[in-house]
Amino acid sequence: MKRSTLFFAQLVFTLLVCAFMLVPVLLSLLAGLTRNYFVGVSGGLTLDWLVQVWQAYSPTVWLSLQLAVSCAVCVCVIGVPAAYALVRMNNRFSRAFEELMVLPVAMPGLASALALLLTYGQFGELRRSWLFILVGHVLFTLPFLVRPVMAVMQRQQLPTLEEAAASLGAGPIKRFFSVVVPNCRAGILAGVLMVVTLSLGEFNLTWMLHTPMTKTLPVGLADSYASARLEVASAYTLIFLLMIVPLLIALQAISARLSRGERR
Amino acid sequence: MTTVRFNALSVSSRRDILHRLRPTAAWALAPAAAVLLAFWLLPLAQLVVLGGQHRDGGDSGYWQVLNSAQYLGSLAQTCVLAAVVTGAALLVGGISGVFLARQQFFGRSALVALLTFPLAFPGVVVGFLVILLAGRQGLFAALGMELAGERWVFAYSLMGLFLGYLYFSIPRVILTVMAACESLDRSLEEAARSLGAGHWRVVCDVIVPGLAPALVSCGAICFATSMGAFGTAFTLGTRLNVTPVAIYNVFTNYANFTVAAALSVILGAVTWAVLLLARRLAGQSGTVL
Numbered sequence: 001m002k003r004s005t006l007f008f009a010q011l012v013f014t015l016l017v018c019a020f021m022l023v024p025v026l027l028s029l030l031a032g033l034t035r036n037y038f039v040g041v042s043g044g045l046t047l048d049w050l051v052q053v054w055q056a057y058s059p060t061v062w063l064s065l066q067l068a069v070s071c072a073v074c075v076c077v078i079g080v081p082a083a084y085a086l087v088r089m090n091n092r093f094s095r096a097f098e099e100l101m102v103l104p105v106a107m108p109g110l111a112s113a114l115a116l117l118l119t120y121g122q123f124g125e126l127r128r129s130w131l132f133i134l135v136g137h138v139l140f141t142l143p144f145l146v147r148p149v150m151a152v153m154q155r156q157q158l159p160t161l162e163e164a165a166a167s168l169g170a171g172p173i174k175r176f177f178s179v180v181v182p183n184c185r186a187g188i189l190a191g192v193l194m195v196v197t198l199s200l201g202e203f204n205l206t207w208m209l210h211t212p213m214t215k216t217l218p219v220g221l222a223d224s225y226a227s228a229r230l231e232v233a234s235a236y237t238l239i240f241l242l243m244i245v246p247l248l249i250a251l252q253a254i255s256a257r258l259s260r261g262e263r264r
Numbered sequence: 265m266t267t268v269r270f271n272a273l274s275v276s277s278r279r280d281i282l283h284r285l286r287p288t289a290a291w292a293l294a295p296a297a298a299v300l301l302a303f304w305l306l307p308l309a310q311l312v313v314l315g316g317q318h319r320d321g322g323d324s325g326y327w328q329v330l331n332s333a334q335y336l337g338s339l340a341q342t343c344v345l346a347a348v349v350t351g352a353a354l355l356v357g358g359i360s361g362v363f364l365a366r367q368q369f370f371g372r373s374a375l376v377a378l379l380t381f382p383l384a385f386p387g388v389v390v391g392f393l394v395i396l397l398a399g400r401q402g403l404f405a406a407l408g409m410e411l412a413g414e415r416w417v418f419a420y421s422l423m424g425l426f427l428g429y430l431y432f433s434i435p436r437v438i439l440t441v442m443a444a445c446e447s448l449d450r451s452l453e454e455a456a457r458s459l460g461a462g463h464w465r466v467v468c469d470v471i472v473p474g475l476a477p478a479l480v481s482c483g484a485i486c487f488a489t490s491m492g493a494f495g496t497a498f499t500l501g502t503r504l505n506v507t508p509v510a511i512y513n514v515f516t517n518y519a520n521f522t523v524a525a526a527l528s529v530i531l532g533a534v535t536w537a538v539l540l541l542a543r544r545l546a547g548q549s550g551t552v553l
Contacts (some may be wrong), residue, residue: 006463010363011463016362017434018375021382024393024431027403030547038401078299081292088289097293104304106539108492115307118314118521130334135303142296151535176292199385203495204508208515218307219493222388227498230401248381 032234049235051109053224057236063130063245067216069200071137072192075145078138079190083149084180087158089159101146104139109204110141117208130214136205141198145191152187152258155182186258193251200244217243287532315526324528335510335527342507343534345422346490349429350483356430357437358479362471364438376442383435387428387495393498394428395419422500429497433486446480477546484542488535507531 032050035043083100086094103114116136121127158180165175181188203218210219217240224233315325322328328333364376382390398419400405408416418424448471455464472479494508507527515524 007367010359010367011369014360014363014379015510017356018379021379021431021434024397024405025382027396027420028393076297080363084289084295085289087291089293097297100305101296104523106488106535107532108494108508108535109526110492110494110511111311111532112304114306114511114515114524115311116303118525119307119310120303138299139304142299146296165401192470197384200385201389203386203388204492207498207513208493218288218386218388221386221392222498225388225392225395233392236398237392240389244384248384249377252377252380 002047002068006064015208019175021176024256028234028237029241030234031230032236032238034231037230037234047203049231050238053232053239057217057220060090061239063214064200064217067130067134067137068196070134071141071199074134074138075141075195076188076192080143080149080181080184080193081176082142083146083153083184086146087150087153101141109140109202109227110208112136112176113205113208116205123199128211128213133206133209133216136209137191137199137202140205142203144194144198148191148194149184149187149257152184156182156183186254190251190254190258193247193254197244197247200247201240279490311525312529314522315529316497317522325522325524326530328523329526329530334505335507336521338505338507338510338546339534341422341505342491344532345425345429345506346487347427349433349490350486352426353430353433353437354479354483354488357434358441358475360434361438361441362445365442379438380435382432383439386434387493387497388434388499389495390428390431391496391499393431394424394496397429398424420503422504424500425497425504425506428500429490429493431495432492434492436486437482437487440478440482441475444475448474480542480546484539487538489536491531491535 030041031037032042033045033047035046035048042150087097113136118131120132120135126132161183162175163178165179170178202216203222206216206219207222210216215223221233221236221240224236228236318324323331333439360379364372364379383541385393396402398417400415400419402417402419405415405417408414419427452474453466453470456470461469492508494512497506497509498512508531511524511527511531514520514527
């Protein structure tokens with residue numbers, strides 16, 4: 001097949017964009033593994049920086065994982081019923097509620113964090129615990145679960161299935177757990193992965209809500225960028241990427257499957 | 265008993281069933297509503313009220329912000345920067361997105377996957393990547409040394425901020441444009457071509473208007489993210505005069521809660537206004553997020 005010059009011009013352009021996205025990431029990987037970044041790769045490769053980062057910052061990794069998992073659980077518990085209600089109601093009130101739910105994402109994170117801090121910061125117990133950060137993460141990630149779950153629910157013939165279950169005598173709670181939830185597993189899975197990814201990387205809210213005792217991974221990253229040497233900061237970034245890239249790959253696989261289902 | 269209910273259901277119309285199920289549905293919304301009310305609406309109301317308070321017998325927070333050239337300047341700078349980033353991201357992402365959606369070639373899906381990864385990178389990491397690219401020991405510094413004998417360092421300025429915002433805006437635009445291209449009617453383009461329209465005419469008169477709703481809503485999201493992006497600016501240096509950094513400085517360095525609250529409310533209001541305007545322009549078709 002003969003390609004026009006326009007095709008190649010666009011291809012080169014897209015490859016340049018790709019280079020802009022990827023070159024810095026590769027530089028960071030390289031810097032985290034070289035003995036001395038200013039000497040270059042010829043100075044030799046080492047895992048020392050990774051070990052050093054792990055020794056200094058591993059608590060932040062564990063706290064971030066704990067936060068991400070708890071956040072996913074909380075968002076599922078409140079988000080899946082909410083998505084069900086929004087799809088089912090589908091009136092002016094539900095659309096207004098959906099709007100309200102998206103607002104914490106649209107608003108600058110710093111403003112939300114400030115609002116939380118000025119309202120609940122006086123409760124020392126809550127302020128000092130990691131639950132304070134969890135609240136912020138749940139607010140921020142809620143729509144990212146509700147949206148895909150709603151999309152899947154709208155595609156399935158849920159009303160028909162539920163009618164059938166109701167006619168056989170299933171109560172509302174039984175219907176929800178045995179008909180609604182199993183039918184939107186794919187949407188829930190996609191939403192959960194997105195929530196975990198976002199929670200692991202959330203910084204704008206977390207920076208305001210954290211205390212020296214509750215440092216998450218991105219907060220630690222910001223610390224290391226400000227104070228540690230370039231190799232340590234890069235090694236730390238490398239650990240973060242190692243955590244987040246598998247999640248992103250899984251997310252892409254699932255959303256590809258979901259969109260295939262949509263076309264079927 | 266079951267048969268009786270079944271008969272009753274089969275007689276009643278579908279609409280009645282939906283009505284019957286509705287109260288249960290509203291109950292399912294309660295947990296989410298409670299969380300949003302307690303941890304979002306209430307704090308937001310508190311923030312709005314706090315911004316209007318008078319501190320030490322002085323003016324209210326809003327009045328102080330609106331009277332200060334420094335705060336207004338930072339707001340203007342943030343808006344202009346966000347607008348420029350949005351324009352650039354739409355242009356770059358639009359070209360690449362249409363190309364990736366329309367052409368089939370070897371390695372296309374890999375390219376799409378690579379281009380969309382950075383969507384989930386937090387602002388701090390993006391800031392660090394900009395430093396690696398254009399910082400004191402960055403790639404451009406080395407390149408400038410090689411070519412011109414001087415280090416090209418622009419990471420710690422507005423230019424660095426622009427690069428960082430562009431970095432996390434492009435993947436979003438590419439994804440949106442690719443999705444919007446799927447629903448575009450290709451026969452319109454072929455009709456335009458067969459009527460003798462050149463390539464640019466087709467792009468300007470068929471493709472861009474077709475993509476316009478998606479571009480407007482995606483542009484609004486890019487604008488909103490750039491307005492509130494704190495992590496990138498924080499990594500690149502707190503001397504940058506953009507509003508999120510100004511809020512942070514006012515809050516932590518001067519503990520001036522009223523002005524910090526007022527600035528946050530104004531920043532949030534501007535962002536929200538732009539999102540609403542985009543919604544009005546694009547209609548309901550565009551998705552937020």
